[in-house]
Amino acid sequence: MGMNNSIGYYPGCSCSKNGLAKYYGESTVKILEHLGLKVSEIEDWNCCGSSLYRVIDEKKAYLLAGRNLVLAKKKSVEKIVVPCPACCISLTKTLQKIREDKELEKKFVEVYNTGKEDLSRIVVKHVVDFILNDVGLDKIEENVKNKFEDLKVGVYYGCQITRPYASFDDPEFPSSLERILSTTGVATIESAMKTKCCGGLLMLTNEEEVLKIIEKIMNSYIDRGAQCIVTACPLCHLNLELAKNILMKKYDVRYDIPILYFTQILGLSLGLESRDLGVSREDFEKISRKIVLTARR
Amino acid sequence: MSEVITLRLLEDSSIHTAIKKCIQCGTCSASCPLSHYMDYTPRKIVNMLRNGMYNEVLKSKTIWLCSTCYLCAVRCPAKINLGEFMISLRRHALSNGYNNAQEYLKLIKTYAEFIEKYGRISEAMLMINYSLKTNPVKAIKMIPFALNLMKNGLLSLRVEKVNDFQVVKTKT
Structure with a gap:
């Protein structure tokens, strides 16, 4: 990793300090720093527009997402690391669209004085892709301080992390998270529903339907003994938390398991403090009995 | 529905691609986590457009129930991105005043x-x-x-x- 200064970080609204997935963003930055990688937040970034803004105005949605690429380019950033899969899609799609659509490119030159040649070297990567394929498992293994002993972790990818543009893993049966978590000693729990959609924003508009889907997803892990579920998406995390609250009122303790970000488990394993990773005291107590200190050579 | 609206709809690239390339195999409908709740399955929506049922499509519940999980997109044998297709249909519904969602x-x-x-x-x-x-x-x-x-x-x-x-x- 020679060119550290060329790595940009795009938190997106959810993972920013005012977002509901603030601890996903914080734990991501903490572990990357801990592993010796300097990532700098893209200054004055704006919302990627998600899938919602494209419903209002398609071209403006690309200009909106593209502003972040232009800002990155100005700072000579070549690789943008993104924790939110939806942001990843918006940025990737915009890059793709600028290459294909001459009219859109013209608009970019007009508004930002930036064309496709200027943006062509930028690569957008989800943080799972970045940790596995750029940082590498060797680097993580060197830095692991604590191993979890017999903690059964349900690994839930959600839908957009590997679909439709990502090429770093299988779109339906990915294994990147299991490989990353294998360094921490946890036992990962497989589920046929690991890339089933959590319902996303429909949780707000169609709660009843979405709750049924999430109940099935959570059951697929809990039935197999999962003691916590990890996610790599702010919206999956929020939806699982919301559903957990509702399901607990209905079924009591069955659904009372921590929903964590994979970066929190990885961070604890690297020896970072739970409070720096945003792991609540309650959740930490549930999983910490499973941590053993590994004596370093 | 006016001709201008229809033309704009049919010229939208993701809608155009779906109408042109879809082989009506139904893989999208079978893959969709929300198709049970839709009034028409995604496959049917494409077929309806082919048959000029623009009003019914823009009035449908289906276009608002897509969660853009892109499972249909990665499985489609004709490589159609139906997630983008649904977003485009929403845009046309919104800009033409279909406010049933x-x-x-x-x-x-x-x-x-x-x-x-x-x-x-x-x-x-x-x-x-x-x-x-x-x-x-x-x-x-x-x-x-x-x-x-x-x-x-x-x-x-x-x-x-x-x-x-x-x-x-x-x-x-």
Whole structure:
């Protein structure tokens, strides 16, 4: 990793300090720093527009997402690391669209004085892709301080992390998270529903339907003994938390398991403090009995 | 429906591609996690467009129930991105005044207000504003969850404003 200064970080609204997935963003930055990688937040970034803004105005949605690429380019950033899969899609799609659509490119030159040649070297990567394929498992293994002993972790990818543009893993049966978590000693729990959609924003508009889907997803892990579920998406995390609250009122303790970000488990394993990773005291107590200190050579 | 609206719809690249390339195999409908709740399956929507049923398509529940999980997109043998196709249909429905998905439209409106004012959104504020607009009773039911977020230091009601943000005023 020679060119550290060329790595940009795009938190997106959810993972920013005012977002509901603030601890996903914080734990991501903490572990990357801990592993010796300097990532700098893209200054004055704006919302990627998600899938919602494209419903209002398609071209403006690309200009909106593209502003972040232009800002990155100005700072000579070549690789943008993104924790939110939806942001990843918006940025990737915009890059793709600028290459294909001459009219859109013209608009970019007009508004930002930036064309496709200027943006062509930028690569957008989800943080799972970045940790596995750029940082590498060797680097993580060197830095692991604590191993979890017999903690059964349900690994839930959600839908957009590997679909439709990502090429770093299988779109339906990915294994990147299991490989990353294998360094921490946890036992990962497989589920046929690991890339089933959590319902996303429909949780707000169609709660009843979405709750049924999430109940099935959570059951697929809990039935197999999962003691916590990890996610790599702010919206999956929020939806699982919301559903957990509702399901607990209905079924009591069955659904009372921590929903964590994979970066929190990885961070604890690297020896970072739970409070720096945003792991609540309650959740930490549930999983910490499973941590053993590994004596370093 | 006027000819201009129809033409615009058919010229939209993701809609055009689907109409042209779809082989009607039904893989999209079989893959869709929400097709049980739709009035027409995704395959059927494409076929309806081929048969000129534009009104019915833009009035359908289906186009608002897609969660853009892209499972159909990665499985489609004709390589059609039906997620993008659904987003495009929503755009045409919205711009032509089909307002039968009130909840979704309120969500989009609230979202757009944040973007246009700040350049960023606050999910907490978005959820609160949206719930108050659509279902105040549910908003009250959310209070315990909100308190829990607050306990964990997650309920920020602040939104940071982006500087130098002219893009939303651009004419497209």
